Amino acid sequence: MWDYSQKVKDHFFNPKNAGAVAGANAIGEVGSISCGDALRLTLKVNEESEVIEDAGFQTFGCGSAIASSSVLTEIIKGMTLDDALKVSNQDIANELDGLPPEKMHCSVMGREALQAAVANYRGEEWKDDHEEGALICKCFAIDAVMIEEMIWANKLRTVEDVTNFTKAGGGCAACHEDIEGILERVLKERGETFDPNAAPIEAVVMEKKPLTNLQRIKKIEEVLESLRPQLMADGGDVELVEVVDNTAYVNMTGACNGCQMAAMTIAGIQQRLMEVLGEFIRVIPASQMPKVAVAAGG
Amino acid sequence: MSDIYLDNNATTKVDPLVVDAMLPFFTEQFGNPSSIHKFADGVAKALKKARQQVQELIGAEHDSEIIFTSCGTESDSTAILSAIKAQPNKKEIITTTVEHPAILSLCEYLEKEGYTIHRLPVDKCGRLSLDAYKKMLSDQVAIVSVMWANNETGTIFPVVEMAEMAHAAGVMFHTDAVQAVGKIPMMLQDTKIDMLSISGHKLHAPKGIGVLYLRRGTRFRPLLRGGHQERGRRAGTENSASIVGLGKACELALEYMEYENIQVKAMRDRLERGIVEQIPHSFITGDLNNRLPNTTDIAFEYIEGEAILMLLNKAGIAASSGSACTSGSLEPSHVMRAMDIPYTAAHGTIRFSFSRYNTMHEVDEVLKVMPGIVATLRKLSPYWDGNGPVANPEQAFQPTYA
Numbered sequence: 001m002w003d004y005s006q007k008v009k010d011h012f013f014n015p016k017n018a019g020a021v022a023g024a025n026a027i028g029e030v031g032s033i034s035c036g037d038a039l040r041l042t043l044k045v046n047e048e049s050e051v052i053e054d055a056g057f058q059t060f061g062c063g064s065a066i067a068s069s070s071v072l073t074e075i076i077k078g079m080t081l082d083d084a085l086k087v088s089n090q091d092i093a094n095e096l097d098g099l100p101p102e103k104m105h106c107s108v109m110g111r112e113a114l115q116a117a118v119a120n121y122r123g124e125e126w127k128d129d130h131e132e133g134a135l136i137c138k139c140f141a142i143d144a145v146m147i148e149e150m151i152w153a154n155k156l157r158t159v160e161d162v163t164n165f166t167k168a169g170g171g172c173a174a175c176h177e178d179i180e181g182i183l184e185r186v187l188k189e190r191g192e193t194f195d196p197n198a199a200p201i202e203a204v205v206m207e208k209k210p211l212t213n214l215q216r217i218k219k220i221e222e223v224l225e226s227l228r229p230q231l232m233a234d235g236g237d238v239e240l241v242e243v244v245d246n247t248a249y250v251n252m253t254g255a256c257n258g259c260q261m262a263a264m265t266i267a268g269i270q271q272r273l274m275e276v277l278g279e280f281i282r283v284i285p286a287s288q289m290p291k292v293a294v295a296a297g298g
Numbered sequence: 299m300s301d302i303y304l305d306n307n308a309t310t311k312v313d314p315l316v317v318d319a320m321l322p323f324f325t326e327q328f329g330n331p332s333s334i335h336k337f338a339d340g341v342a343k344a345l346k347k348a349r350q351q352v353q354e355l356i357g358a359e360h361d362s363e364i365i366f367t368s369c370g371t372e373s374d375s376t377a378i379l380s381a382i383k384a385q386p387n388k389k390e391i392i393t394t395t396v397e398h399p400a401i402l403s404l405c406e407y408l409e410k411e412g413y414t415i416h417r418l419p420v421d422k423c424g425r426l427s428l429d430a431y432k433k434m435l436s437d438q439v440a441i442v443s444v445m446w447a448n449n450e451t452g453t454i455f456p457v458v459e460m461a462e463m464a465h466a467a468g469v470m471f472h473t474d475a476v477q478a479v480g481k482i483p484m485m486l487q488d489t490k491i492d493m494l495s496i497s498g499h500k501l502h503a504p505k506g507i508g509v510l511y512l513r514r515g516t517r518f519r520p521l522l523r524g525g526h527q528e529r530g531r532r533a534g535t536e537n538s539a540s541i542v543g544l545g546k547a548c549e550l551a552l553e554y555m556e557y558e559n560i561q562v563k564a565m566r567d568r569l570e571r572g573i574v575e576q577i578p579h580s581f582i583t584g585d586l587n588n589r590l591p592n593t594t595d596i597a598f599e600y601i602e603g604e605a606i607l608m609l610l611n612k613a614g615i616a617a618s619s620g621s622a623c624t625s626g627s628l629e630p631s632h633v634m635r636a637m638d639i640p641y642t643a644a645h646g647t648i649r650f651s652f653s654r655y656n657t658m659h660e661v662d663e664v665l666k667v668m669p670g671i672v673a674t675l676r677k678l679s680p681y682w683d684g685n686g687p688v689a690n691p692e693q694a695f696q697p698t699y700a
Contacts, residue, residue, distance in 0.1 A: 012608060018678050029680075031697040036602055036621055036630060036645035038697045040680040058680035060642075062604035062621065066678060 028117030139171025348545025357485030370497030381441035451584025452593025480551035
């Protein structure tokens with residue numbers, strides 16, 4: 001079973017705004033029945049102020065699809081259409097205290113339903129710009145279609161190229177066989193042969209140097225800073241204690257300290273850090289920091 | 299009410315008698331069965347007894363036809379890889395579209411290596427066509443691998459007949475019988491089956507123990523080479539405690555065979571009848587007249603399986619689903635797709651699989667909560683309107699990129 005956060009479970013077991021809104025003037029229908037997730041979002045928009053006065057959802061899908069739909073309606077109620085359009089899928093996932101990587105598409109579906117509904121209200125035609133493939137890289141949630149497109153567009157030849165362009169394969173490396181499989185197929189279509197020992201593309205090698213520890217720490221601080229408002233809203237905070245290689249040790253303070261959700265929050269921080277840094281990083285409570293690391297890191 | 303476990307095709311509880319039989323082999327009789335001292339004294343004898351217990355359950359002619367492995371997957375891989383290594387000139391394999399990933403993934407891999415894989419399709423009831431099968435058999439085929447019973451629907455395939463046909467064509471026959479062994483009687487010595495896979499944890503033995511049945515005289519190439527264990531056919535120090543446990547579990551399975559096919563079947567029948575009678579737009583999948591006695595797979599239209607499982611779990615009931623979401627893949631179960639079950643139903647399939655530990659009382663408890671769970675989710679579904687599906691569901695709701 002998935003490791004769902006309490007918030008996902010809350011929204012699934014007690015969904016908010018389920019059902020269609022009566023007198024809706026904005027409707028968005030997105031999803032894919034073959035993939036088992038589809039959502040109809042209905043909004044009642046005030047025609048003068050463009051404020052979303054009511055929102056309702058009908059979802060065919062799993063626990064996280066229903067939870068994402070539910071939390072989306074809660075987020076956007078009372079927003080103007082312009083503000084609502086700024087809601088990202090990451091905002092939806094964050095509001096749920098994170099989603100497993102295999103389930104991030106549920107939050108994407110929520111955002112797209114919103115875009116489709118707004119387009120419907122404004123009399124525009126909404127076209128989705130994404131085609132989803134099988135999830136390949138679970139560390140960074142990158143699917144096969146994305147990898148294949150990048151291979152075609154940038155004439156990629158090696159797993160390292162793919163990692164540099166998409167981040168796929170840059171974490172635990174378990175998906176490298178799958179990435180090689182995609183490379184083999186695309187290169188064959190291009191009339192080339194996959195060579196696992198080929199040199200990576202020059203330009204990328206130049207610009208993609210591993211982060212120095214100082215750069216890494218600075219970036220981690222930036223990410224924590226950006227997440228701080230959310231934590232503080234729940235009465236908590238986070239403090240970076242030490243960075244040793246690819247491990248960041250943090251103190252969860254305030255309400256986060258001893259909270260049952262701390263582990264979930266830490267997992268969310270780790271996910272965000274990996275996305276920004278583009279490399280694998282572990283986030284571990286400072287209380288679990290080995291003594292040697294303290295000495296070496298000092 | 300204590301929790302209700304109806305996911306016995308996924309794995310089973312180890313029988314307490316099996317645990318008792320195993321315990322001495324962790325502490326007192328922990329010696330290596332190959333050693334010559336009193337710590338190993340009883341181990342070799344116990345392994346021999348276990349081998350005979352397995353032999354008896356499946357009706358093998360000789361106990362030396364039983365090779366202990368680590369799991370069903372190892373047995374499957376050993377069988378197929380042995381057949382192709384022993385017959386390097388034969389480059390074709392016959393299997394079905396509804397096999398377990400232990401077979402399908404291996405075949406996909408071999409396909410990349412240049413093998414031709416023939417995958418027998420199934421009809422809407424999950425049945426194979428023996429005519430289509432016959433056309434695939436030739437002297438180019440290294441091995442046929444067809445499951446005895448399907449893990450999702452419980453549908454039983456005519457493997458005894460298919461093995462006869464393979465034998466007549468001079469082709470080796472393997473069957474992945476992990477779901478069938480212990481649930482239906484078998485007498486391998488009267489068949490032409492060359493190899494058969496067993497998984498211990500599907501019949502109340504522990505996880506991490508399996509068996510490959512290898513008919514005497516079948517050409518064989520080991521997967522693991524090394525010591526002389528299992529007569530050199532599967533090297534590696536024996537998992538003695540688990541082997542003893544599997545032996546005991548096989549003895550018990552034989553003892554309960556009639557119970558399984560009468561009482562357990564009665565529980566399964568009562569549950570599925572109760573569900574389809576009470577819940578509109580639900581139907582049983584697979585070959586209804588030819589199934590394992592313990593398995594039912596029911597499609598609930600217009601809702602999704604993982605959501606059903608989460609609500610069942612909240613009610614203390616464990617089952618499993620063929621939906622895409624439970625596995626993290628994008629497609630619903632390949633078995634449902636192979637049977638051409640529509641997407642709106644395939645994503646909402648729930649498998650209930652029983653064991654001798656279940657009770658009629660538990661069946662009644664499930665029947666009490668199931669209609670409410672389905673109704674709750676249908677209320678959220680864009681395909682559902684009040685008391686029934688919307689008119690022309692496929693047209694009424696057409697999401698972008700469907």
